[in-house]
Amino acid sequence: MRIKCEMDIINRLLPSLNVKKGGKGCHTQLSIGRKPQTDSKEGILFLMACTAKDRNGAKYQIKDNIEQIFAKFINEGKATIRLKDPQQDLCLCKADPLQLKNFLTLLRKASLGQDIERISLSTLAPASTKSVDKPKTKMSVTSKKNYPLTKSFPSLLEHLHISQCRMKKIDSRIFQLKKLIHLDLQENVIEELPPTFSQLTSLRELILSTNKIQTLPSSLCLLPNWKETLSLLDLSNNLINLLPIQLCELDNLVTLKVDHNKLETFPPTIGRLKKLKYLSASHNKIETLPCSFMQLRLEHLDLFSNPFADVTKSDLEETEWQVPSLVECCGRMIRKNRLPYSDEDLHTHLCRYLDSARVCWCGGFCFEGCVRAMTSFSLKTLSPTVSAVDLQGRTDVPVLLFLCSPQCQRKYKINPYAYWR
Known part of the structure; x- marks a missing residue:
């Protein structure tokens, strides 16, 4: 034996x-x-x-x-x-x-x-x-000719790096590596991310930069292993134009890199990423930031080369308030209590409605029943290390916020810079 x-x-x-x-x-x-x-x-x-x-x-x-x-x-x-x-x-x-x-x-x-x-x-x-011989825990493949087609990956791998292999789909054998902690698949041609990431129960760092990924599936962000263990996510140099709101459920995310994509904004609840310390989203199409962005406490922030609008004073819509609909009231409670939902539980139309929730200045959620406001904010208050957003060295950026009730509107008029914490 x-x-x-x-x-x-x-x-x-x-x-x-x-x-x-x-x-x-x-x-x-x-x-x-x-x-x-x-x-x-x-x-x-x-x-x-x-x-x-x-x-x-x-x-x-x-x-x-x-x-x-x-x-x-x-x-x-x-x-x-x-x-x-x-x-x-x-x-x-x-x-x-x-x-x-x-x-x-x-x-x-x-x-x-x-x-x-x-x-x-x-x-x-x-x-x-x-x-x-000591089991191999690290492996690096940097050319297509060295890719193991006939041999299996060592079962005890903890660090796997595969680049420049023209990989279009992630090899299913990778998802059998139960000990994998660090997965680096940069510089390939991957277009889609499969749901089988759920099998990598020990994964902490995922690098997918320089591929052809167009969307980050919301279902991946709800995987228990992603929510509990994932600390680094690198999606830079891809074709992503929208980050799912479920990204904000990654409670242990420390580093997020989304440089050189087509992002127009961040998820409205990004402020929930309490452990996020390093965020880079340079060279995108971001024009405004959601107000929950002000909740972040970062160590490094890079938003260089985004077409931020130049806002010099607070801009508040004037509208007549109406009683919120029953659908809106239900949606606000679901999002407030962070109740899970999926296409299996609700009609697809209702799921998309819940996904479109806006975060109020006070921290609550709202949908159609809200007022839009725009103001500016200095990024220097969020991080000790901030890259300017343009060549002129500007660090003030526009912040888009929504007000869910007449009470929030009155408070905002009194002090538009009293951001919710």
């Missing part, structure tokens, strides 16, 4: 000799078996640990030689085997929890001299290079 893990050997005599243990754990193949050419029933059972430096392996007798097994964190793939002779602790980690449980159960039985003949044991032969 064999398992693969990382193992660190601690000599329990070293502290008494005032010697500190050095080194780190290394990838190891652990086996339970008998030496070759010994009788299968009478041969002595050994625990053998093979590493890349010692493929022949270190062998430890099992019977009456296991002092204790510490398995408190076995569900995390961790355990410690304490030997009597030599006086060492074998500290295991990064093992498959189920395989580790079975391995330690067999080891306990063997140490007590119980019958384990029904279980197939390993031959204690030197390990192959493939078995003891």
Whole structure:
């Protein structure tokens, strides 16, 4: 029986000799078996640990030689085997929890001299290079000829970079990489993003710059793994003209890059991205910012080369207020309480209506029953590092806001710069 893990050997005599243990754990193949050419029933059972430096392996007798097994964190793939002779602790980690449980159960039985003949044991032969080499966690493919067509991707990949491969669709094999943390697919010709991103449960950083993506599907922004773990999203140098309002549900997003697209504005609830620190959206078609943009607290902001209008004073529409419709009242409550909805729950027309919600100056939501206002705001109040929006060094930009009630309108007239926080 064999398992693969990382193992660190601690000599329990070293502290008494005032010697500190050095080194780190290394990838190891652990086996339970008998030496070759010994009788299968009478041969002595050994625990053998093979590493890349010692493929022949270190062998430890099992019977009456296991002092204790510490398995408190076995569900995390961790355990410690304490030997009597030599006086060492074998500290295991990064093992498959189920395989580790079975391995330690067999080891306990063997140490007590119980019958384990029904279980197939390993031959204690030197390990192959493939078995003891550390699993590959990073991979970079920068040309089409090097793309693995006949070989599968290493299953334990954490960082994958694929560029300049003329990839039109994302390879379905990538979505089988459960350990993937960083996925970089820049400089390809990808046009669509499939819903199978839900399989990448560990994904934290996604780079899709310099492709031909036209839309970011709203369904992706609602994936549990995106909402809980995604911290970096790079969509720069694409063909996107609208970011879905569901983007603002990415609670852990820290970095958002959408430079060189066709964006005309940001989602009205972008201020909900409380953890967002780095935002760049240069070279787009943004003319105004939504008022919730003022809620952001950034460390770096770049909105260079956008056709912002030049607003020098507050501009407020004058209109007669009417009682909101029943549909508007329902829509306001749904958006206020952040109730989830989809085309499976509501008619498509109602979903699009809810998507079109506007954020009031006070923080509430409104639809048709609102008043439009325009004012200017200095980006320097949002971030210590701000790039000017044009070559003249301007940092004041127009802010489009909506007022949901006569009360908000009166307050706005008194102080149009008392932005909601």
